[in-house]
Structures are given as C-alpha cells and as structure tokens.
Amino acid sequence: MTLSTADPRLDGTFCILEADGTPRQPTLLPEDAAALRMYRAMRRTRVFDERALVLQRQGRLGVYPLFGGMEATQVGAVLALNPPHDWLAPTYRGSGTALAYGLPMHKLILTWRGHPDGFRMNPDQHLLPFYTPIANQLPHAAGIALAEQRLAAREGRDPNVVLAFVGDGGTSEGDFHVGLNFAGAYRVPAVFVIENNGWAISTPTQLQSAANTLASRGEGYGIPAVRVDGNDLLAVHHVVQEAVARARRGGGPTLIEAITYRILPHTSSDDPARYHRSEDAVQADHWRRHRDPGQRLRAYLGGHGLWTDDLEQQLVAEVEAELRDALAQADAAPGIEPWELLEHVFETPTPDLLEQQSELRALHEEGGRP
Numbered sequence: 001m002t003l004s005t006a007d008p009r010l011d012g013t014f015c016i017l018e019a020d021g022t023p024r025q026p027t028l029l030p031e032d033a034a035a036l037r038m039y040r041a042m043r044r045t046r047v048f049d050e051r052a053l054v055l056q057r058q059g060r061l062g063v064y065p066l067f068g069g070m071e072a073t074q075v076g077a078v079l080a081l082n083p084p085h086d087w088l089a090p091t092y093r094g095s096g097t098a099l100a101y102g103l104p105m106h107k108l109i110l111t112w113r114g115h116p117d118g119f120r121m122n123p124d125q126h127l128l129p130f131y132t133p134i135a136n137q138l139p140h141a142a143g144i145a146l147a148e149q150r151l152a153a154r155e156g157r158d159p160n161v162v163l164a165f166v167g168d169g170g171t172s173e174g175d176f177h178v179g180l181n182f183a184g185a186y187r188v189p190a191v192f193v194i195e196n197n198g199w200a201i202s203t204p205t206q207l208q209s210a211a212n213t214l215a216s217r218g219e220g221y222g223i224p225a226v227r228v229d230g231n232d233l234l235a236v237h238h239v240v241q242e243a244v245a246r247a248r249r250g251g252g253p254t255l256i257e258a259i260t261y262r263i264l265p266h267t268s269s270d271d272p273a274r275y276h277r278s279e280d281a282v283q284a285d286h287w288r289r290h291r292d293p294g295q296r297l298r299a300y301l302g303g304h305g306l307w308t309d310d311l312e313q314q315l316v317a318e319v320e321a322e323l324r325d326a327l328a329q330a331d332a333a334p335g336i337e338p339w340e341l342l343e344h345v346f347e348t349p350t351p352d353l354l355e356q357q358s359e360l361r362a363l364h365e366e367g368g369r370p
C-alpha cells in the first residue's frame, strides 16, 4: 500500500494519486471511462456548492453548510453504492453525497430553503434526510443495516448496504458509540465514513479525542478500520468499494477515516477568522491551493489526454444549466405555511406538536406572527 505523507494529518493514509495528480499506484487506476465519469460527478457537486453560497447571499437559500474541498470523500464514497437499493445516511454537510446518490437538484434546493418537499424523501430511494443533530444517523444506519441483513437472509440474496457519514466532531457523540457498537456486534452490512475535515465548527480535531487517530476507535467495536487521503477521489472510491463488497458478502461493517480539510466556513453564517489562529489560516490556505480534489484528478486526466479546458467549460455550462432548471422547478413549488414545519417530525404527531401547530394556526388567523 502506498502512503501519502505530504501533511502530518495524512501520515499512514492510503492514496492512489499524489496531490499533483501523479499516479502512485498505477495498478489501482480505474478504466479511463470510469475515471471520467467520477470526475464529472465530483465537479458537478463542487459547482453546485459554489453557486449555493451565491444563492444564499441573494436570499434564495437559507443557512447552507458548505462542503467544497471535501467532495472527493463525498462523491468517491457514494459512487461505490448501488442506488436506489443501497442506503445513504448523510450528514447535514452531505449535499455532495446526496447529489451523487441521485437526489434531484431541485429537491436539494428546497431542502436548504426549509421547504417540506425537500425533506419529504422519495420512498423509492434509500436516502435518509439530512439530520442537524450530529451523529443521530448512525444508530439509524445500523438498524437499517440489520433489517437489510435479515431481509436478505429471508429472501436468499445479498443484502443492500448502508453507507453512513459522520464528522470528526460527531465521533465524540454517544450516538457514534451506539451505532458502531451495534453494527460491530451484529456484523451488519454497513460502511461508516468519518469525514475528518479538521474542525467541528471552531473545535480543532486534536481537541476532539486523545486517540491517535479516529480510525483507531474501530478496534473497540471489532470493526476493521482504514485511513484514506480524503482528497483523492480514486483512493476513497477504492477503499469504500472494497468495504461495500465485504459488507455485501456478509463480512460485516468497516470504519473509514477520510482525511480532508474544511477550507470554507462551517456554514454560510460562520466566519473562521474569529477562531483561526494564524497557523490554521496557513494550513487552510495550503489545502485550498495545493490539495484541491478536483485539480488533482483533473491533472491526472489532463496528463493522460482525457480532459481539456474546453471539456471543463462545457461541463460547468451543463451544470449551470441544470441548476437554472432546478431553481425554476424549486421556485414553482407550492408556498408553505409555518405549521407545516411540524408535520414531518413523527409519523403520528405527538400531542405537544399538535398543540403547537394549532397555536401557530390561531396566531396566523389573528393576523399576528407568523
């Protein structure tokens, strides 16, 4: 296994392409068509992310958690799934994962407008909504994987696999322990990806845990763990593909720690200048300029005569056209009333929620706020 050592956080991580696009493991390179398909999928998400911030500034999206710079982890991992059968349990920063899985772009826009149609997931797609409480999705992912394991055994077929994401901060939550312990004990078909982007809002990863690596936590759950260069799409795809295949054939879960970096603010409402020390700003700038995941794969493709500036421009124009259509579709969605916010919390609403809904309605009818 070839290791990437350019940054201490990356010590011991698996990589296929160096940051400048040079192949370190030529035998593991995918077919050209597959590499191109993955590059296109990854760039599409980054263009969306960049435009989403503009839309937020124009007042056309609510608060938005940016993922630009982390798209190799998100897209590389999700492209190892078989949608709509395999499951995706994203984090709230997972717009890139949802797009790569197949969530239509207008639904994503509605999600970040707080519109209920954005959160009303398609029952034909095994895609969970974005959860704001961090790590909540992990016990759910483990439970779904158990159900898939049992269903598959009953029907005499391979199980669908659950791919669940969590941030480095999320690994300090009780739900991380609950989800991984359960998954390990029952050997469920699940793959857990820690998007270690160096930060949990203003808390740096080194204050998150005294463990040497977050992957080392797998040991305590009896779950094999791998560390990967999270800005190397080919490497992420390779390790997740292996983990998905193992889960499918009954080999149990895998924990993957993808080392990446949050080069952007936590959300569209955050300002890292408030908490970055000067060395943090230098590090962020280094990742921004020298470890960009798109530039890395593009350098490889360009160097092999597979990609050109014209193709890049065409791709960006295609995504912009898709985004325009998606915005038009989202704008045409029916208006919403404040009490609808409480409609999708439980299948059967609790008495408290029903009371709050009627209070909102009464207030509205009196002409008060909302």
Ligand SMILES: Cc1ncc(C[n+]2csc(CCOP(=O)(O)OP(=O)(O)O)c2C)c(N)n1
Pocket: 091, 093, 132, 133, 134, 166, 167, 168, 169, 170, 171, 173, 195, 197, 199, 200, 201, 262, 266
């Ligand atoms: C259970 C819970 N506690 C606290 C918060 C407040 N909170 C929002 S984001 C965040 C940091 C999450 O960091 P990390 O898991 O590393 O993910 P990242 O935002 O870096 O993708 C916190 C503490 C929350 N959303 N949920």
